[in-house]
Amino acid sequence: MxxxxxxxxxxxxxxxxxxxxxxxxxxxxxxxxxxxxxxxxxxxxxxxxxxxxxxxxxxxxxxxxxxxxxxxxxxxxxxxxxxxxxxxxxxxxxxxxxxxxxxxxxxxxxxxxxxxxxxxxxxxxxxxxxxxxxxxxxxxxxxxxxxxxxxxxxxxxxxLRASAKTDLRAALVGTGQAKPGEAEEALRRTGASVTAMLLNALVVRVSVPATLQLVHVASGRMDAFWQFSDVRSGLLPGALLVSEAGGSVTDTRGEPWNLASADFLASASGLHTRVVDVLSDLA
Structure with a gap:
């Protein structure tokens, strides 16, 4: 020594x-x-x-x-x-x-x-x-x-520990509207993503606000949350909570997320690649 x-x-x-x-x-x-x-x-x-x-x-x-x-x-x-x-x-x-x-x-x-x-x-x-x-x-x-x-x-x-799930078919996932007056393109992508996840995940929640879904992801109660928005106040708390709880935080294409990113994804690490596969098809 x-x-x-x-x-x-x-x-x-x-x-x-x-x-x-x-x-x-x-x-x-x-x-x-x-x-x-x-x-x-x-x-x-x-x-x-x-x-x-x-x-x-x-x-x-x-x-x-x-x-x-x-x-x-x-x-x-x-x-x-x-x-x-x-x-x-x-x-x-x-x-x-x-x-x-x-x-x-x-x-x-x-x-x-x-x-x-x-x-x-x-x-x-x-x-x-x-x-x-x-x-x-x-x-x-x-x-x-x-x-x-x-x-x-x-x-x-x-x-807190994020979910240990690895099978999207067993996953509870969610999204929601970031704010009134979002761009039409973002709203249409949100609708398309809900349909895509309904076909691939177990259950899809659509609710507001983002933070109250993200604390569930950080706690392991939910398995993924995404949003086609970049509103800072709704994403920053959950981004830190999920990453510190062992989850993955990126944009919807799997690239590192930061305040310049156009959209957001937080998920259980074992599901992340599969969730990106589903959402990236919408881009």
């Missing part, structure tokens, strides 16, 4: 140790901020809510976003000095250099304002256009999903 370390090795080890401690503290503060925001959103949830027209839907969505934003933005920016905030949660594409918070103040807002249960709050810190840390909180169940790059994915502190 070599009991000596070079100065370079010691410096690297010290830097890594410092970053580990910093990220652990940051994760704790991020969880606190996201869970506080989730509690506010839970208080605003009305199971009897039935918005009557588009204007009412839009007002309710903005009201939720504004209420939660007022509570979560300052704590997250303070938790990571020098970080910046992505203003448009429906935006896509690469971010400028530096660290950015990509936050969905009400992931599944459309469900929330219609009295449904599939919604939550997410926050992801992005460094150099890759997710570094993410927190997803589901207030109605009390579940909190977390992941830090290179350090695994967890649900309420317990490790």
């Amino acid at each position: 070599n009991v000596f370390s070079s100065p370079g090795t010691a410096a690297v080890e010290t830097t890594a140790s410092t970053e580990t401690a910093e990220l652990a503290a940051l994760l704790e503060r991020t969880v606190a901020a996201v869970e506080a925001a989730g509690e506010l959103l839970r208080e605003r949830h009305d199971v009897s809510a039935r918005p009557g027209d588009l204007d009412e839907v839009v007002r309710a969505i903005y009201a939720n976003d504004e209420a939660v934003m007022a509570l979560i933005e300052r704590p997250l920016l303070a938790a990571r000095p020098g970080s910046r905030w992505v203003e448009d949660e429906l935006a896509s594409g690469l971010l400028p250099e530096g660290e950015w918070w990509v936050v969905d103040t009400a992931e599944g807002n459309i469900n929330h304002i219609h009295g449904m249960a599939e919604w939550g709050v997410t926050a992801t810190l992005v460094r150099a256009n890759a997710p570094l840390l993410t927190v997803v909180h589901l207030p109605l169940t009390g579940d909190t999903y977390t992941a830090v790059r290179g350090r695994g994915a967890h649900l309420n502190g317990e490790p």
Whole structure:
């Protein structure tokens, strides 16, 4: 055993140790901020809510976003000095250099304002256009999903593992609409992909939001999720959770996924090639 370390090795080890401690503290503060925001959103949830027209839907969505934003933005920016905030949660594409918070103040807002249960709050810190840390909180169940790059994915502190399935015929898979007003081509591809998967997989789910399907993929409850979209806030949390849980994350052609990619696929690693085969035929 070599009991000596070079100065370079010691410096690297010290830097890594410092970053580990910093990220652990940051994760704790991020969880606190996201869970506080989730509690506010839970208080605003009305199971009897039935918005009557588009204007009412839009007002309710903005009201939720504004209420939660007022509570979560300052704590997250303070938790990571020098970080910046992505203003448009429906935006896509690469971010400028530096660290950015990509936050969905009400992931599944459309469900929330219609009295449904599939919604939550997410926050992801992005460094150099890759997710570094993410927190997803589901207030109605009390579940909190977390992941830090290179350090695994967890649900309420317990490790997550993606599905071990290898047969697409036994798979539960899903997709969904990323946002209102998607391009017609993307919507037609989505419809075609559902048909293709109905012919190849066991069961296909089509629902929103993306994150609530992706936490199932990370947990091994679902086997694959794809989306013909590049909305950052809906994909970044799940991308990190699934990859840290041992799943595969690419675009629908099997190429490495990043914020410049036009579409997205996350799946159990043992199914990934087969899912790509089905989806790539639609391109």
